[in-house]
Amino acid sequence: MIETRGLTKVFHDKKRGQIRAVDNVTFTCKPGQIYGLLGANGAGKTTTLRMLATILEPTDGTAIVCGHDVIDEPEKVRANVGFLSTATALYPRLTSQEMVEYFGRLNGLDEATLKKRVNEIFSRLDMNSFRDRRCDKLSTGMKQKTSIARTLVHDPQVMIFDEPTIGLDIMTARTIIEFIRECRERNKTVIFSTHVMSEVEKLCDVIGIIQSGKLLAEGPLAELRERHHEQDLEEIFVKIVSPYQNSAEA
Amino acid sequence: MNLSAISVVYRKELTEWLRDRRTLISTVLVPLLAFPLLMVGITALATVMIGNAEKEIPKIMILGGEHSPELLERLHKLDNLAIVPYAGNWKDQISNKEIRAAVEIPKGFQAALAEGTAPTVNVYFYEGELKSSFGANHLQDAVKDYRDSVVKDRLAAKNLPASVLSPFEIKQQNVAPPEKVGGASIGGFIGYAVILLCLTGAMYPAIDLTAGEKERGTIETVLSSPISRFDLVMGKFLLVFSASLVSAILSVTSMGISFTILGHSHLMQSSGGQSLNLDLGPVSVVAVFFMALPLAVLFSAVLMTIALFAKTYKEAQSYLTPLTFLVVIPAVASVMPGVELTPKLALIPVLNTSLVCKEIITGTYHWNSIILIFSSTCVYAAAAIFLAVKMFQREDVLFRS
Numbered sequence: 001m002i003e004t005r006g007l008t009k010v011f012h013d014k015k016r017g018q019i020r021a022v023d024n025v026t027f028t029c030k031p032g033q034i035y036g037l038l039g040a041n042g043a044g045k046t047t048t049l050r051m052l053a054t055i056l057e058p059t060d061g062t063a064i065v066c067g068h069d070v071i072d073e074p075e076k077v078r079a080n081v082g083f084l085s086t087a088t089a090l091y092p093r094l095t096s097q098e099m100v101e102y103f104g105r106l107n108g109l110d111e112a113t114l115k116k117r118v119n120e121i122f123s124r125l126d127m128n129s130f131r132d133r134r135c136d137k138l139s140t141g142m143k144q145k146t147s148i149a150r151t152l153v154h155d156p157q158v159m160i161f162d163e164p165t166i167g168l169d170i171m172t173a174r175t176i177i178e179f180i181r182e183c184r185e186r187n188k189t190v191i192f193s194t195h196v197m198s199e200v201e202k203l204c205d206v207i208g209i210i211q212s213g214k215l216l217a218e219g220p221l222a223e224l225r226e227r228h229h230e231q232d233l234e235e236i237f238v239k240i241v242s243p244y245q246n247s248a249e250a
Numbered sequence: 251m252n253l254s255a256i257s258v259v260y261r262k263e264l265t266e267w268l269r270d271r272r273t274l275i276s277t278v279l280v281p282l283l284a285f286p287l288l289m290v291g292i293t294a295l296a297t298v299m300i301g302n303a304e305k306e307i308p309k310i311m312i313l314g315g316e317h318s319p320e321l322l323e324r325l326h327k328l329d330n331l332a333i334v335p336y337a338g339n340w341k342d343q344i345s346n347k348e349i350r351a352a353v354e355i356p357k358g359f360q361a362a363l364a365e366g367t368a369p370t371v372n373v374y375f376y377e378g379e380l381k382s383s384f385g386a387n388h389l390q391d392a393v394k395d396y397r398d399s400v401v402k403d404r405l406a407a408k409n410l411p412a413s414v415l416s417p418f419e420i421k422q423q424n425v426a427p428p429e430k431v432g433g434a435s436i437g438g439f440i441g442y443a444v445i446l447l448c449l450t451g452a453m454y455p456a457i458d459l460t461a462g463e464k465e466r467g468t469i470e471t472v473l474s475s476p477i478s479r480f481d482l483v484m485g486k487f488l489l490v491f492s493a494s495l496v497s498a499i500l501s502v503t504s505m506g507i508s509f510t511i512l513g514h515s516h517l518m519q520s521s522g523g524q525s526l527n528l529d530l531g532p533v534s535v536v537a538v539f540f541m542a543l544p545l546a547v548l549f550s551a552v553l554m555t556i557a558l559f560a561k562t563y564k565e566a567q568s569y570l571t572p573l574t575f576l577v578v579i580p581a582v583a584s585v586m587p588g589v590e591l592t593p594k595l596a597l598i599p600v601l602n603t604s605l606v607c608k609e610i611i612t613g614t615y616h617w618n619s620i621i622l623i624f625s626s627t628c629v630y631a632a633a634a635i636f637l638a639v640k641m642f643q644r645e646d647v648l649f650r651s
Contacts, residue, residue, distance in 0.1 A: 055473045056645055075476045083474035089467030093269040094262070105258040106475040120343075150471070 001189055002029040002052060003159060009047050009213075014177060021047040023213035024061065029191050029206070031157070034184050036204030037193040044213035045193035046085070048161045054084040066157050066189075079107060081237030082151030092136035096127060096146045099135055100153050107154035114153075117235030121149045139173045149178050159183045161192040165199065169219065177203065197233045207233075211241045251484070255477045259485020263459060264368060267489060272453040277493045281447045281501035284550045285508045299380065307332045308350035308385030311340050315355035324396050324426050325353070330388050339405045344382035345378050350385030351375040353393065363400065441607025442581040444498055444538060445600060449553075449577050451497020452490050453570055459486045461566035469648060483642045487550055487635065494546040502535050537610045541620070544627035545603050549577075552636030561650060576600075584608060599630050 008024040022044045029035035041044045048104040050056040050065055054074035063070045085182055090099050097118060104114040122128050130138060135146060151159065161180060165173035183190050196198060200207055200221075207224060210218045212241045217224060217240045221233065230236045254312040267273055300625055315322045324334060326533075342351045354372040356642045362369045371393050377388035405412060418462055463469040472482065553570060561567035580601035591605040609616065641647050 053474050055470060055650075078474060079476040081474070085470070087467050088471040088474060090471070091266060092263075092466065093466055094267040098262075102258070102262045103475055106255065106472075106477045108255075108476070174306065220295055 002065050004063040008060035010059040024214045027208050029189050029190045032187045033205045034190040036200040036207045038200050046162050049160050053160050074154050080152045081158045082156040083160045084164050085153045086166050090135040095132050097131040100149045103150045104153040144172050153243050156187045171232035176195050209240050211244045216240050252481050253480040258486045260488045263489035276454045277451045277497050277549040282495045282504050285505045289508045303380045309334050309576050311349050311352040313354040318355050321396050344363040351380045353389045393545045436581050441604040444542050445581050447497045447501040448494045452494035452550045452553050455490045455493040457557045457566040459562040460558040462563050465562045480639050483639045494550050498542045500556050534610050538607050544631045547631035548634050551638045555638045555641050591619050597626050
């Protein structure tokens, strides 16, 4: 379960002054649910997810992840979270197996449990053929599978995906999409950021539309369609975001 | 502090480090080979160059001397000089290395000598050119021999003994043990070299584990794991520190072996004239290593802190280059003759360690200075680690865009 309460992040820039990257964002994401955070580039998606993964600390407000506060208990939060984004790369000089084992150990797994988990994940994701290959020698698809295995090794209750398919070919992107679905089936709490409308339509139970750091609209796709009298998600998105985008540009 | 988590990070960093050719070269190969190559290479080169210069019979030119048959005859009799006929462009010939030197015998030299006046004989040569110096020395020796014979003849004519010119002898005698003499001459260089290699050994791992991680995009991956920032920094720091220590150990060992071999080889005797009596015993090696420990901690933490500011490997390299100068300057200052350890200098990092290493190598142990230097460097090192941990907690440093 993820619950954000007035989550805010302010950055200080020498040239631009104060930037409210995330502004008073409040939402809830329940187990067995995929929450899609939809927004344009620079809307505040990555900053929100980084705060949920406790990589960044909120300036104001907070979030509760699996019962732990992101400000007071960041290490406990991270122990319950699997975080995957295109920015979370692999160590080039470690093998695929070493990479996954390293994160298992960082998550405090004992050697027997770790071995069992690694074997299980490598079989499930069909990774045994490249488990001893160094990460810098892996194909993009193999790298993505290794990243998925890395996020799964400690069996987290919450999965955070920050634009996980950006820059990937169709086949690799499909692997990720299937994996996100599988997480829902396993009753995990999933939050997923993207600006690809088709992915949101396919996957998300609840959609949150974010622009200029503000959560402008939220609800299941059907509800958003009804509320905005539009069937096409892209049209709904443009309708919601345009006034804020224009004011931001002005 | 979670020791198990620190150990996990350390072991992973060690695995990656051992697989990285760049860091292995700077940490293992350079300290291992630098001293033998430098010492043997320079000594062998000097021996060959001096040997070649000594073997050559230098061509020299005599300017004037028509009325000084005695001196001319002496010069012509010398078999270590080849006299070439006079030419007006003798200065150019020396500069172009066609001849090595020239001697100018002033007009009426012999007559002036008989009258008891003191005419000047000039020897011209190319300063800084080894073969020209040898030629000039041979010439000067020949002229001096002639002068001595003139003095001897004059004393004999007046029935005076030769000892009238030097009624007593003055002789300098060394009382310091041979290893101290060796230590005083090159002890400073050893401390300087160990310090510099501690720094260079730590530099590449420090960059790789900070700016390198940012550049590769793995910093966000590891920050999403439950390990605390403190444990993460400590794991990384221990690897950088290990690299620095490996460099120091290898450099001291390699130096010890190089000096032992070189001290007993004919190279040093033939080039320097004197044998190199530098005995790097196990006690001084351990003591130098012990003094380098807190400095290695200080370097590791400072390098990591600075490199963390950079977004890329290259940027980190450009930040750390000025730091090398900051270390080289005090280290070089300690090698300067006359720079001695004082209570004030004992508080200046790098310079203090370099100076105390110089003393240790000569077998001098000033315990008050050693304790002061060790503890002050420990304080600086602790402050540097604290700073490194703080930097790892700063979002604007980790995610600088």
